[in-house]
């Protein structure tokens with residue numbers, strides 16, 4: 001069966017998100033909306049089979065107690081009674097009992113098939129939410145990560161995405177319970193509509209009392225989400241800063257901080273569990289009172305014993321559905337905060353100053369110009385770069401010189417197109433760099449920095465990260481130029497040695513050399529060395545600089561360093577002071593560099 005659903009309908013009936021039909025979760029909900037009618041139909045079928053089996057209790061009890069089927073039974077039983085009357089009297093009890101068993105086992109099979117279907121859809125939605133989150137994070141611009149705490153993002157993928165997918169299971173549970181309740185209600189009306197009205201009044205009163213507690217649960221759920229986030233943050237702090245904690249003997253302090261946050265989470269979880277647990281007995285108590293009241297009213301109405309029994313059995317079988325409905329509603333309430341977190345991340349827009357250009361990289365070679373470029377970080381206190389204008393001449397090695405906090409990394413970030421200028425622009429010859437596609441631009445710019453990001457793989461895979469198709473010979477050549485080949489060859493598995501996440505099995509200098517080989521392998525037009533050799537000894541650094549200049553696996557280079565021995569390999573220089581260009585031009589003409597030489601300073 002195919003049913004056409006409009007988007008508004010889909011998210012109203014299938015409210016996966018909290019932000020309505022245009023919310024960020026709506027596309028995922030829409031993908032699976034076609035499963036809903038099948039799940040509802042199977043739910044209805046299971047309830048019909050069950051209520052049919054309960055309805056057959058009336059002829060069965062009448063046959064057992066009175067030996068005959070009375071007149072005036074509800075209309076829905078007429079076909080069954082007609083069929084029974086065609087059988088010999090002695091076989092009727094057995095036939096009804098057999099029919100009841102048949103209906104009960106058919107109901108079981110339909111229910112099991114529906115549970116498998118729901119598990120499938122829940123799994124797919126959960127997977128889709130996680131991949132949508134990963135896709136969103138990968139596509140967001142760099143400034144987003146400067147503004148937001150990494151642990152919050154990890155928590156959304158690791159915890160909130162699961163909790164959001166849990167909502168789907170609970171929503172299905174709500175839908176199936178409601179379908180079943182509808183079928184049961186119709187049966188109850190057909191049996192005795194006046195008594196049914198009495199039941200409805202009782203149920204409405206119970207609902208009103210329960211909704212008061214739902215509001216409280218929602219608040220408690222919010223606290224659980226917040227405390228979960230704080231715990232993840234504390235855990236990451238311990239893992240990332242274990243060296244610092246040991247060196248400064250802060251073990252007890254961090255342990256106490258962890259204990260406190262964990263205890264807070266325990267408390268808020270306990271509060272949710274207590275509230276959920278206390279609501280169930282309260283509900284059962286109210287339902288039992290209603291049950292007894294129905295029995296009394298039925299006897300006042302002089303209902304026959306078989307009819308009263310069938311009515312009460314139907315009511316009794318409704319109870320698990322009502323409980324499931326309540327549990328699902330209670331379960332959804334504390335999960336709303338997680339859904340909101342997932343929606344927040346999925347709904348993140350790209351940076352307002354995106355890399356808009358779609359032009360390919362020009363084939364011809366040009367100088368790179370910064371013209372009046374200014375930039376302030378979203379969380380910064382002032383301009384990191386102010387009206388900066390300078391040139392990185394084509395075919396040269398240019399030193400970028402400045403004290404800590406001067407703005408060198410900001411220039412590097414702009415060159416890598418991780419951030420875009422607020423005012424001013426970068427040019428390649430006459431072409432604004434913002435007009436060139438960011439992907440094409442980055443393929444021609446490679447960076448080797450002081451902190452090298454290594455992936456969990458072999459050394460060869462790490463070096464070839466920017467060019468996975470490179471041959472082993474090319475990888476080895478890049479490693480030789482980066483002065484890494486020798487130490488790699490001495491490792492037990494050579495280029496096939498695994499470095500582990502973040503390269504923990506290697507020294508800082510070894511990691512830097514692998515990073516340098518990775519940058520060289522892509523043969524960039526612009527090679528950026530951002531303190532790329534500060535962890536290697538002076539002698540190795542000179543060897544590396546010599547090899548780099550000899551082999552020239554790049555067209556131009558920008559070298560950020562505090563060491564004179566590194567800077568002197570450059571022909572040009574740019575001096576940055578507090579976000580402004582203090583001087584630029586041939587290196588040896590710079591006052592800053594001349595002073596270093598005059599005072600024979602190795603570092604500044």
Ligand SMILES: Nc1ncnc2c1ncn2[C@@H]1O[C@H](COP(=O)(O)OP(=O)(O)OP(=O)(O)O)[C@@H](O)[C@H]1O
Pocket residue numbers: 146377378379380381383384402403404405406407408409410411
């Ligand atoms: N993510 C950030 N958020 C807010 N402000 C930042 C951020 N990164 C840098 N800044 C600020 O921008 C200014 C320039 O920083 P930048 O990192 O470019 O300096 P740098 O010359 O590279 O310093 P260093 O040599 O210490 O790496 C500094 O005042 C710094 O505090």
